[in-house]
Amino acid sequence: xxxxxxxxxxxxxxRRTKMRSTLTALGxxxxxxxxxxMVAIGHxxxxxxxxxxxxLGTNMVVITPGAANTGNVSQGAGSFNRxxxxxxxxxxxxxxxxxxxxxxxxxxxxxxxxxxxxxxxxVYGVDPAYQNIRDWQxxxxxxFDARDLRARRKVCVLxxxxxxxxxxxxxxxxxxxxxxxxxVPFTVIGVLAPKGQTASGTDQDDVIIAPYTTVQERLAGxxxxxxxxxxxxxxxxxxxxxxxxxxxxxxxHKLGDWEESDFQxxxxxxxxxxxxxxxxxxxxxxxxxxxxxxxxxxxxxMNIMLVSVTERTREIGIRMAIGARPADVLLQFLVExxxxxxxxxxLGVALGYGGSWLVGRLTGxxxxxxxxxxSVALGFSAAVGVFFGFWPARKAAALNPIDALRYE
Amino acid sequence: MAADxxxxxxxxxxxxxxxxxxxxxxxxxxxIAKGEMVAVMGASGSGKSTMMNMLGCLDxxxxxxxxxxxxxxxxxxRNQLADLRNRRIGFVFQGFNLLAxxxxxxxxxxxxxxxxxxxxxxxxxxxxxxxRVGLADRSSHLPNELSGGQQQRVAIARALVTExxxxxxxxxxxxxxxxTSVEVLALFQELNDNGLTVVMVTHEDSIAHYAKRIVxxxxxxxxxxxxxxxxxxxxxDLAAIDARKKGNA
Ligand SMILES: Nc1ncnc2c1ncn2[C@@H]1O[C@H](COP(=O)(O)OP(=O)(O)OP(=O)(O)O)[C@@H](O)[C@H]1O
Ligand SMILES: [Mg+2]
Numbered sequence: 001x002x003x004x005x006x007x008x009x010x011x012x013x014x015r016r017t018k019m020r021s022t023l024t025a026l027g028x029x030x031x032x033x034x035x036x037x038m039v040a041i042g043h044x045x046x047x048x049x050x051x052x053x054x055x056l057g058t059n060m061v062v063i064t065p066g067a068a069n070t071g072n073v074s075q076g077a078g079s080f081n082r083x084x085x086x087x088x089x090x091x092x093x094x095x096x097x098x099x100x101x102x103x104x105x106x107x108x109x110x111x112x113x114x115x116x117x118x119x120x121x122x123v124y125g126v127d128p129a130y131q132n133i134r135d136w137q138x139x140x141x142x143x144f145d146a147r148d149l150r151a152r153r154k155v156c157v158l159x160x161x162x163x164x165x166x167x168x169x170x171x172x173x174x175x176x177x178x179x180x181x182x183x184v185p186f187t188v189i190g191v192l193a194p195k196g197q198t199a200s201g202t203d204q205d206d207v208i209i210a211p212y213t214t215v216q217e218r219l220a221g222x223x224x225x226x227x228x229x230x231x232x233x234x235x236x237x238x239x240x241x242x243x244x245x246x247x248x249x250x251x252x253h254k255l256g257d258w259e260e261s262d263f264q265x266x267x268x269x270x271x272x273x274x275x276x277x278x279x280x281x282x283x284x285x286x287x288x289x290x291x292x293x294x295x296x297x298x299x300x301x302m303n304i305m306l307v308s309v310t311e312r313t314r315e316i317g318i319r320m321a322i323g324a325r326p327a328d329v330l331l332q333f334l335v336e337x338x339x340x341x342x343x344x345x346x347l348g349v350a351l352g353y354g355g356s357w358l359v360g361r362l363t364g365x366x367x368x369x370x371x372x373x374x375s376v377a378l379g380f381s382a383a384v385g386v387f388f389g390f391w392p393a394r395k396a397a398a399l400n401p402i403d404a405l406r407y408e
Numbered sequence: 409m410a411a412d413x414x415x416x417x418x419x420x421x422x423x424x425x426x427x428x429x430x431x432x433x434x435x436x437x438x439x440i441a442k443g444e445m446v447a448v449m450g451a452s453g454s455g456k457s458t459m460m461n462m463l464g465c466l467d468x469x470x471x472x473x474x475x476x477x478x479x480x481x482x483x484x485x486r487n488q489l490a491d492l493r494n495r496r497i498g499f500v501f502q503g504f505n506l507l508a509x510x511x512x513x514x515x516x517x518x519x520x521x522x523x524x525x526x527x528x529x530x531x532x533x534x535x536x537x538x539x540r541v542g543l544a545d546r547s548s549h550l551p552n553e554l555s556g557g558q559q560q561r562v563a564i565a566r567a568l569v570t571e572x573x574x575x576x577x578x579x580x581x582x583x584x585x586x587x588t589s590v591e592v593l594a595l596f597q598e599l600n601d602n603g604l605t606v607v608m609v610t611h612e613d614s615i616a617h618y619a620k621r622i623v624x625x626x627x628x629x630x631x632x633x634x635x636x637x638x639x640x641x642x643x644x645d646l647a648a649i650d651a652r653k654k655g656n657a
Contacts, residue, residue, distance in 0.1 A: 323494020
């Protein structure tokens with residue numbers, strides 16, 4: 001019998017029991033649909049995260065306070081923040097592999113423009129090298145330099161958003177103006193080029209950058225060292241630079257050989273792993289859900305095919321009586337099972353597309369459906385049909401013509 | 409010798425029903441030559457259907473031998489038997505056995521779907537077979553939209569469409585009125601005249617006398633095997649019936 005004939009017979013038989021077939025395929029429809037939606041969300045998030053980490057800058061090494069197991073209760077509250085300016089200065093002095101080093105001091109408080117406009121955003125006290133490490137471009141004016149740092153000048157560089165909000169969008173409108181942080185006026189000497197949002201939706205342009213010496217002196221009591229950033233001379237140096245930085249830091253903190261480090265050194269790969277690790281776990285979880293739902297869907301299909309074989313015993317007898325070979329009967333029911341589950345898979349894919357679109361619209365999350373996911377989903381549905389349809393089909397093919405014909 | 413279509417020897421079929429055995433066929437010897445038209449008769453339960461199922465390769469004998477066209481059937485596997493049913497034998501069942509919710513035309517096409525080496529146009533052959541049984545205008549009807557006689561004729565068209573050498577019919581007129589019965593027999597006689605070997609089961613002498621030979625079974629044994637004399641002419645009888653009807657009207 002020709003394949004298109006088998007498919008026609010299968011479609012006709014499915015159409016005759018529309019309701020039953022739909023309910024049977026529902027397991028597969030929902031399973032495939034759910035998996036496609038989840039994978040679309042996972043993929044979208046992962047690619048956004050990877051993209052934004054790539055945007056962080058190249059060859060970067062990040063030192064953060066706290067031991068590796070940050071959940072540790074035994075750490076006293078005071079011992080938590082153990083990064084000091086001296087650490088950064090020692091790294092800068094002694095490190096061979098780190099080309100640039102900068103502490104990042106975070107300060108907070110109300111911000112006011114000399115035109116009276118109020119604003120609220122983080123203030124970073126950094127080294128001029130910070131610009132290099134982060135690979136940030138200055139849009140207008142200039143970044144502060146080593147002399148500004150040494151002289152503790154009250155100068156600052158505004159992120160594009162801050163400049164716009166306080167001083168408006170005129171070209172150079174912010175330059176030469178002042179922003180007042182906790183009663184201390186800082187002169188604006190530059191505005192950064194816009195960088196946009198991070199994966200988590202934070203505006204990277206909503207920030208003020210100032211020399212860390214000035215921030216430390218003028219905003220004392222309202223700041224802490226969030227991290228120390230460094231950048232290796234080349235990508236191949238990153239791992240060695242991390243080892244070196246760790247050694248220098250341990251020396252700086254006067255840690256004994258047996259003592260755990262009270263800081264962490266990470267590179268971009270670590271950051272990427274941490275950020276995408278969650279999505280990897282989710283992907284494995286999804287695969288499990290997919291497997292279970294396809295299994296359940298497959299058992300549903302096997303069940304309905306067994307019912308179908310019993311119901312159509314006379315039909316099988318007639319077909320055998322007029323010359324159908326056992327293989328013809330087997331193929332007929334196998335194709336029916338495959339068509340049924342494949343139709344379920346196709347509807348599931350359609351549902352997945354619709355669902356992803358809807359989720360994207362409602363939440364604004366990026367979603368991404370790739371051809372691989374769709375073809376794997378369809379392939380799995382077909383495989384489910386073969387696997388769970390085989391036994392009922394073989395049962396049909398094993399019937400004796402005369403017994404099948406006599407079946408009531 | 410090669411002219412024998414059917415040759416069976418010592419054929420038995422025993423059903424085991426719990427403790428007791430039912431000898432539905434109890435040692436049958438029968439030879440049917442090409443071109444014969446045989447009526448199998450006998451009381452209900454005498455083993456007629458059981459024998460037809462053996463002849464049609466739908467069931468396997470408990471013992472004995474069966475040669476169809478000189479080939480031994482009992483040694484064949486399921487595929488060979490399927491091909492035999494497909495090409496050599498046309499079977500008309502006691503209860504029509506058409507596929508439900510499938511048009512008359514598609515029912516007739518069905519055997520050709522399972523033909524290994526199909527040479528002719530399926531649709532064309534099916535249309536011709538339906539025309540031959542006088543149902544050209546009913547080809548798109550479903551079985552439940554046809555009368556009993558029409559369903560029986562669709563079943564006959566299906567049996568004939570692969571041009572078998574042997575037609576087996578189990579009570580082909582069991583559900584038909586007398587006029588339609590004669591009509592079916594007229595068709596059988598015509599086919600037989602053209603060389604088809606026909607074996608049919610019937611309870612009625614009036615039907616059996618259209619055959620060339622009568623074989624009677626009792627309790628699974630052949631108790632009578634004789635030629636029909638004089639033989640009826642179904643076509644002529646049909647014309648007479650129609651003429652009488654017209655006269656009455
Ligand atoms: N599947 C079966 N299992 C057990 N016994 C059976 C089976 N089929 C037939 N028989 C028995 O075999 C005997 C012959 O049955 P068969 O159907 O051949 O009779 P028949 O001559 O065709 O009767 P009828 O004229 O009523 O159709 C009967 O006694 C019947 O009870
Ligand atoms: Mg019978």
